[in-house]
Amino acid sequence: MSEENLAAGSFDELALPLFNSLYNFARWLTHDREEAEDLVQETYSKALKGFRSFQPGTNFRAWIFRILRNTFLTSRTGLKAGMTLSLDSDEASESILPATTETPESLFLERADQQMVQQAIEELPVIFREVVLLCDVEEMSYQEIAETVSIPIGTVMSRLARARNALRVALAKKMQGV
Amino acid sequence: MSADPWRNKIAAYADGELPAAETRVMAEHLRTCPLCTSDLLAHVQLKRAIRSAGTRYNPSLALRQRIQEEVEGRMRARTKPVRRWTWLPKLAAAAVLAGVVLMLIYGSSFYEERQTFSELADLHVATLASATPVDVISTDRHTVKPWFQGKLPFTFNLPELAGTPFTLLGGRVSYLGQAPGAQLIYQIGNHRISVFIFQSRLDRPSPSSEIPSNRLTFSIETFSANGLRYYIIGDAAAPDIQKLGDLLRTAARL
Numbered sequence: 001m002s003e004e005n006l007a008a009g010s011f012d013e014l015a016l017p018l019f020n021s022l023y024n025f026a027r028w029l030t031h032d033r034e035e036a037e038d039l040v041q042e043t044y045s046k047a048l049k050g051f052r053s054f055q056p057g058t059n060f061r062a063w064i065f066r067i068l069r070n071t072f073l074t075s076r077t078g079l080k081a082g083m084t085l086s087l088d089s090d091e092a093s094e095s096i097l098p099a100t101t102e103t104p105e106s107l108f109l110e111r112a113d114q115q116m117v118q119q120a121i122e123e124l125p126v127i128f129r130e131v132v133l134l135c136d137v138e139e140m141s142y143q144e145i146a147e148t149v150s151i152p153i154g155t156v157m158s159r160l161a162r163a164r165n166a167l168r169v170a171l172a173k174k175m176q177g178v
Numbered sequence: 179m180s181a182d183p184w185r186n187k188i189a190a191y192a193d194g195e196l197p198a199a200e201t202r203v204m205a206e207h208l209r210t211c212p213l214c215t216s217d218l219l220a221h222v223q224l225k226r227a228i229r230s231a232g233t234r235y236n237p238s239l240a241l242r243q244r245i246q247e248e249v250e251g252r253m254r255a256r257t258k259p260v261r262r263w264t265w266l267p268k269l270a271a272a273a274v275l276a277g278v279v280l281m282l283i284y285g286s287s288f289y290e291e292r293q294t295f296s297e298l299a300d301l302h303v304a305t306l307a308s309a310t311p312v313d314v315i316s317t318d319r320h321t322v323k324p325w326f327q328g329k330l331p332f333t334f335n336l337p338e339l340a341g342t343p344f345t346l347l348g349g350r351v352s353y354l355g356q357a358p359g360a361q362l363i364y365q366i367g368n369h370r371i372s373v374f375i376f377q378s379r380l381d382r383p384s385p386s387s388e389i390p391s392n393r394l395t396f397s398i399e400t401f402s403a404n405g406l407r408y409y410i411i412g413d414a415a416a417p418d419i420q421k422l423g424d425l426l427r428t429a430a431r432l
Contacts, residue, residue, distance in 0.1 A: 011249065011253075012250075015249065016246070016249065020236065020237065023241070024232070024235045027234070028234070036235070037237070040237070040241065040245065044245050044248060048248070114227075117227045117228065118231045118234060121228065121232060132228060132232075133228075136228040136229050136232060137229050137232035137233055139229075142195050157189075157190070
């Protein structure tokens with residue numbers, strides 16, 4: 001078998017098990033079924049074409065998620081989402097914020113239903129939504145998230161802290177509104 | 179020491195991102211600090227809620243087929259030219275179908291498995307955070323085991339711990355998926371370990387299945403014996419968890 005065929009075989013084994021995860025992530029980014037389908041298909045096409053540039057032994061999952069994310073950012077929806085972010089989104093939070101104890105958090109988390117949490121995640125700006133999904137749904141390490149999103153690990157940590165605090169606040173507000 | 183320096187590290191601890199040495203120190207601190215333990219519980223609950231809510235969308239079969247065909251088509255194009263055998267499209271279609279079925283089965287059991295282990299981790303943390311972690315306090319297995327009589331629809335054997343580094347602290351009734359079970363708390367050194375015993379169900383993760391990489395710094399061991407499923411979970415070293423699992427496995431098969 002030639003080196004090229006070996007590479008193609010490896011792509012199959014590496015990429016297809018990630019199909020569900022890539023689609024779920026794409027839907028969260030785009031909020032639209034058709035756009036998510038196009039995004040996933042384009043991601044696989046680009047990954048297939050660029051697979052020769054993938055270095056064996058490095059993180060394939062971070063590599064293909066990065067392709068999906070970059071493809072999204074250059075799409076119309078992605079550009080629009082990027083333009084709505086304030087420029088100082090990261091700078092405003094350099095420290096890692098502890099969980100608030102003023103709110104009986106475990107209580108409202110128990111009472112919050114899944115739809116409420118989904119809505120709160122949807123309302124997060126995309127740069128916070130993506131890190132919290134990569135960490136808590138895809139169970140990526142900070143290093144993998146840093147590679148996927150192309151940001152330093154410190155920024156991953158501060159975005160995660162801000163995203164989680166925003167979710168706590170949003171859920172507490174939703175619970176009060178019930 | 180003030181809890182604040184610790185609380186800044188709770189998120190990294192919950193995400194499994196603290197270095198091993200700091201993880202050990204944090205685990206030690208959590209035993210004596212209800213504030214940090216409460217914070218950790220809140221973090222774990224939020225992570226679990228995000229994971230559950232975030233695993234939301236499933237791709238259509240049509241998209242699966244399109245992707246699969248594209249990948250396979252590219253792979254075929256890279257091999258020598260394909261002869262136009264008439265059975266090839268049927269074979270490809272069968273392979274796609276089999277792949278889709280496998281992905282559906284694997285995907286659903288994978289998420290279910292993660293959910294069960296996540297729930298057990300939450301139960302373990304919540305128990306340790308509780309002011310009364312056990313309802314029957316005894317180091318004697320002959321006291322703890324009979325306490326469950328009339329409270330559970332099954333019985334089980336517990337191992338003799340003399341000559342081992344483990345101590346039985348007590349037990350309580352716990353619930354997983356609306357089914358009652360036993361939760362026993364053991365101690366080794368300064369670490370506390372929960373042992374959960376439930377009746378085996380077909381919809382629970384198989385003990386032969388691979389335990390997912392744990393991002394909560396807990397070690398987990400699971401096995402099945404005599405129609406019961408045992409889960410051993412704690413922040414002790416993996417070999418200690420395994421050793422306790424071996425003792426329980428031997429006792430379960432007596």
